[in-house]
Amino acid sequence: MALRQEVAILGAGPAAIATACALRRLGHDVLLIGVSRNTAVEGVSQRTLRLLREHGLAAAADSVGDPGERVGSWAGIDVAGNGEYVVQRAEFDRALLADAAAIGVRICAERVVRYERRGALWRVHTKRNYVDCQVAVDARGRRAQRSPRRGPALIAVCQRLCTPRTGRVFTRLEAIPQGWCWLAADGRGMSWLQITSGREPSLRLGLEEHMRRLVAMAPHVAADLSGAIATGAPIARAATPSLCTQPDQVGVIRAGDASIALDPLSGQGMYEALRSVVAVTGAVRGYLSGSWDPIAKFMAERAAELWQQSSLKAAHHYGQQAQQxxxxFWSEAAARYCAIQPAPPIAGGVSIDWRPVLNGARIELRRVVVTPQSPRGVWQVDAIDLPELLDFLRAARVTNVECAARHFGCPPAATARAMQWLSEHGLLEPAGPAGSTGPHGPSAGRFD
Ligand SMILES: Cc1cc2nc3c(=O)[nH]c(=O)nc-3n(C[C@H](O)[C@H](O)[C@H](O)COP(=O)(O)OP(=O)(O)OC[C@H]3O[C@@H](n4cnc5c(N)ncnc54)[C@H](O)[C@@H]3O)c2cc1C
Incomplete structure (x- = not known):
């Protein structure tokens, strides 16, 4: 194969395929190198399906069946509602590959063995071949990262089962002292049981025995599975949440779980993998046309921010369960998440600084307003450049909305919102009523 490529995408999951498709649509020369071996069942929400369609992954979205009912309880409170779709990953990943092929992504269905720097390029090796590329997007999932930044050690043991064809699609969440059970039923005779726990001593007795012991602690799941017959052997999936802290390698961009792998309790892994595509695509394009440092900084800060936000949410959910x-298991996992504190607010309050931002489909350096709540900086509100607006208002010595709106060629309502944002952060005197169309509350446009 010994090819020379602009971009090589390593992996064959949602992050890899959505990135490959996005770059292909933007006219880039993309080769996807990956094989999918995921045979698990997972659940996704309506917003994940929306993202799939927004990324043009119609076959993958169509492969997902009807929404199911969510049942169960968390910390003593019922969690019914909020439809969850049951996804057979083998079928879903095949549909993803079909989407990629349909828009002209070239696919090399081989396993990546390693990659190494060769002059200005990266050489990606498979067992039989190699490819030289300017940019490598590593989207090989959670196993592609080694990280000291980890949440609680988790392992998920899963079993496919044959159950009666009830026509009822549902998922059930049930906590047990050692962790939690997640059951998904497709109504057509397939159920999937996933038991997530720490490193329980019962694991030494074999996966079947481990599952038998733990499911006995979950009476609702056990009742749903009464009469069910296991099909195939159980599998164990590494499920420890982690943030990749491997040093940046110039021209290697991490996507999806290879950058940050979430706790499966969140049920947001696929959503976040798909959501990262805009930033990853921007990083590839930014690097191909500019310098590396702002790209590396942007991607590292984005991942760290998501890690802190998701750890805070997890600390809350695990904490609720630990109280009940x-x-x-619950107390230690909650404490572990609590120890992942958000970065302390920056000293000195609000300032203007240069930061990498996502501008359309490209990452570039821009002036931003840095606040204690937004240490990565806020660049725009309603598509109005905040530092430029501030420069104009200060130079013109006005706080008149219509005057600023005319100068920027923006609607007065949007200009009023941007000015209100500046005044709320102490950078501007509140706008006078003259000409103001009345702000409708802040809507700070974040970078991603
Ligand atoms: C137990 C468990 C339960 C989960 N449940 C849910 C859920 O219910 N809902 C949800 O949204 N998310 C869930 N997730 C998370 C979800 O699986 C991931 O977040 C999501 O798939 C991330 O997509 P990705 O493309 O980054 O990685 P992956 O989907 O892992 O894709 C990586 C791809 O790279 C391929 N690959 C790996 N190594 C190589 C190599 N050397 N060469 C070539 N290809 C390679 C793999 O085969 C795979 O196709 C769960 C995760 C776990 C562990």
Whole structure:
């Protein structure tokens, strides 16, 4: 194969395929190198399906069946509602590949063995071939990262089962002292049981026995599975949440779980993998046409921010469960998440600084307003450049909305919102009523 490529995408999951498709649509020369071996069942929400369609992954979206009912309880409170779609990953990943092929992404269905720097290029090796590329997007999933930044150690043991064809699609979440059970039923005779726990001593007895012991602690799941017959052997999936902290390699961009792998309890892994595509695509294009440092900084800060936000949410959910059920698993996992504190607010309050931002489909350096709540900086509100607006208002010595709106060629309502944002952050005197169309509350446009 010994090819020379602009971009090589390593992996064959949602992050890899959505990135490959986005870059292909933007006219880039893309080769996807990956094989999918995921045979698990997972659940996705309506917003994940929306993202799939927004990324043009119609076959993948169509491969997902009807929404199911979510049942169960969390910390003693019922969690019914909020439809969840049951996804057979083998079928879904095949549909993703069909989407990629349909828009002209070239696919090399081989396993990546390693990659190495060769002059200004990266050489990606498979068992039989190699490819030289300017940019490598590593989207090989959570196993592609080694990281000291980890949440609680988790392992998910899963079993496919044959159950009666009830026509009822549902998922059930049930906590047990050692972790939690997630059951998905497609109504057509397939059920999937996933038990996530820490490193339980029962794991030494074999996966079947481990599952048998733990499911006995979950009466609702056990009742749903009464009469079910296991099909195939159980599998174990590494499920420890982690943030990749491997040093940046110039021209290697991490996407999806290879950058940040979330706790499966969140049920947001695929959503975040797909959501990262805009930033990853911007990083590839930014690097191909500019310098590396702002790209590396932007991607590292984005991942760190998501890690902190998701850890805070997890600390809350695990904490709720630990209060209800103070077993060592819940208490220790909650404490572990609590220890991942958000970065302290920056000293000195609000300032203007240069930061990498996502501008359309490209990452570039821009002046931003840095606040304690937004240490990565806010660049725009309603598509109005905040530092430029501030420069104009200060130079013109006005706080008149219509005057600023005319100068920027923007609607007065949008200009009023941007000015209100500046005044709320102490950078501007509140706008006078003259000419103001009345702000409708802040809508700070974040970078991603
Ligand atoms: C137990 C468990 C349960 C989960 N449940 C849910 C859920 O219900 N809902 C949800 O949204 N998310 C869930 N997730 C998370 C979800 O699986 C991931 O977040 C999501 O798939 C990330 O997509 P990705 O493309 O980054 O990685 P992956 O989907 O892992 O894709 C990586 C791809 O790279 C391929 N690959 C790996 N190594 C190589 C190599 N050397 N060469 C070539 N190809 C390679 C793999 O085969 C795979 O196709 C769960 C995760 C776990 C562990």
């Amino acid at each position: 059920n103070p077993s060592p």
